Amino acid sequence: MGTPQQTPKADELVLREKTGAIVTIRLNRPDKLNALTPDMGDQLVHAVLTTAEDKEVRCVVITGAGRAFCAGGDIEFLRDARQRKASAELERLVRTGKEIARAFAMMPKLVIAAVNGPAAGGGMNLALAADIRICSDTAKFAESFSQIGLFPDYGGTYFLPRIVGPTRASELFYTAQMLSADDALKMGLVSRVIPQAEFEAETKKLAETLAGGAGVAQRAVKHRMLSEDLKTLEKALDEEIRMQIYAFESEDCQEGLNAFFEKRKPNFKGR
Numbered sequence: 001m002g003t004p005q006q007t008p009k010a011d012e013l014v015l016r017e018k019t020g021a022i023v024t025i026r027l028n029r030p031d032k033l034n035a036l037t038p039d040m041g042d043q044l045v046h047a048v049l050t051t052a053e054d055k056e057v058r059c060v061v062i063t064g065a066g067r068a069f070c071a072g073g074d075i076e077f078l079r080d081a082r083q084r085k086a087s088a089e090l091e092r093l094v095r096t097g098k099e100i101a102r103a104f105a106m107m108p109k110l111v112i113a114a115v116n117g118p119a120a121g122g123g124m125n126l127a128l129a130a131d132i133r134i135c136s137d138t139a140k141f142a143e144s145f146s147q148i149g150l151f152p153d154y155g156g157t158y159f160l161p162r163i164v165g166p167t168r169a170s171e172l173f174y175t176a177q178m179l180s181a182d183d184a185l186k187m188g189l190v191s192r193v194i195p196q197a198e199f200e201a202e203t204k205k206l207a208e209t210l211a212g213g214a215g216v217a218q219r220a221v222k223h224r225m226l227s228e229d230l231k232t233l234e235k236a237l238d239e240e241i242r243m244q245i246y247a248f249e250s251e252d253c254q255e256g257l258n259a260f261f262e263k264r265k266p267n268f269k270g271r
Contacts, residue, residue: 011039012028012043013027013028013029013037013039013040013043013044014026014027014028014040014043014044014046014047015028015047015065016047016050016051018054018057020211021056021057021058021059021211021212022057022058022059022060022061022204022207022208022211023051023054023057023059023060023061024060024061024062024063024207025044025047025048025051025060025061025062025063026062026063026064026065027040027044027062027063027064027065027069027070028065029065030064030065030066030067030068031066032071032074033064033066033067033068033070033071033117033118034064034065034066034068034069034070034071034123035070035071035072035073035074035075035077035123036070036072036073036074036093036096036122036123037074037077037093038077038089038092038093038096041092041093041096041097042092042096044096044100045096045099045100045103048060048099048100048103048104049099049103051107051109052103052106052107052109057109058109058110058210058211058212058213058215059109059110059111059112059207059208059210059211060107060109060110060111060112061111061112061114061203061207062111062112062113062114062126062127062130063113063114063115063116063203064115064116064117066117067116067117067118067138068116068117068118068119068123069113069114069115069116069117069118069119069123069127069135069139070119070120070122070123070124070126070127071118071120071121071123072120072121072122072123072124072144073093073121073122073150075148075257075260075261077089077093078090078148078150078248078257079257079260079261081248082248082253082254082257085249087245087248087249090244090245090248091241091244091245094153094154094240094241094244094245095241097122097125097126097153097154097155097237097240098155098237098238098240098241100126100129100154101129101154101155101158101159101233101237102233102234102237104129104130104131105129105226105230105233106226106230108219108222108223110131110132110210110218110222111129111130111131111132112130112131112132112133112134112203112206112207112210113126113127113128113129113130113132113133113134114134114135114199114203115127115133115134115135115136115139115141115190116135116136116138116139116196116199117136117138117139117140118139118140118141118142119135119139119140119141119142120140120141120142120143120144121142121143121144121145121150121152122153122154122156124141124142124143124144124156125143125152125153125154125155125156125159125160126154127141128155128156128159128160128163128189129154129155129159131222132191132206132210133189133190133191134190134191134192134193134194134202134203134206135181135184135185135190135192135193135194136181136193136194136195136196136199137181137182137193137194137195137196138181138196139180139181139184139190139193140178140179140180140181141178141179141183141184141189142172142176142177142178142179143156143160143172143173143176143177144176145173145176146173146174146175146176147176147256147260147266148253148256148257148259148260148266149247149250149252149253149254149255149256149257149266149268150244150247150248150253150256151240151243151244151246151247151248152173152240153240153241153244154240155233155236155237155240156173156240157173157236157239157240158232158233158236158237158240160172160173163188163189164187164188164189168187181193250271251269251271252266252268252269252270252271255267255268255269256268
């Protein structure tokens, strides 16, 4: 997958590494488990759209720096924005999820989510938007939104029921159950689990296989599987934005965030 040739700058929250026909997009806040902020979301959208327009690219890998894939929305950002009632700042972040999910679905390139560690909330849903998902044996997955009174975003309400079925998706959304890598494999969330020590090499091997494949046929298959659902995806993403703001402005969300930082069980009132 390649590694950066220079030390990343402090403001490089997303790295884009191109090797031949393969681009690796690497979330780059390892000290925060690659948790998403509006600035990071903007940089991620830029990296994805730049890659989508690059005609030399055949395969895209999205992964995380450090020991995590993506912990979802940055909880400190969420608490601060909620205290200030800054719904517009949250909406900016959630809208980046819409742009990324749309781009993944529409780009004539294959996208691999290489889940190198924990993927929670929006981070899990970012992985679900890819064409293929693989993970290391250290990966964990959780639709963690309900723990803090938020609504699933980044395409989760669209992708998860289609991958695991509506009954299992409902349980994951409502309980925020943490899944191990093996759980994810059994459920069909990922196609393979790879030992951590071999993960980079195996991800590179898969990306090279896809990049060297029959591009015309690959693009046709992807288009056939997704084209009829693009309008449904668009509608779902717009609805997620609306419902996320609604949930964010609730008393339950404030209580969930307070409880998280106070390390106690939330006392939700349903309002």
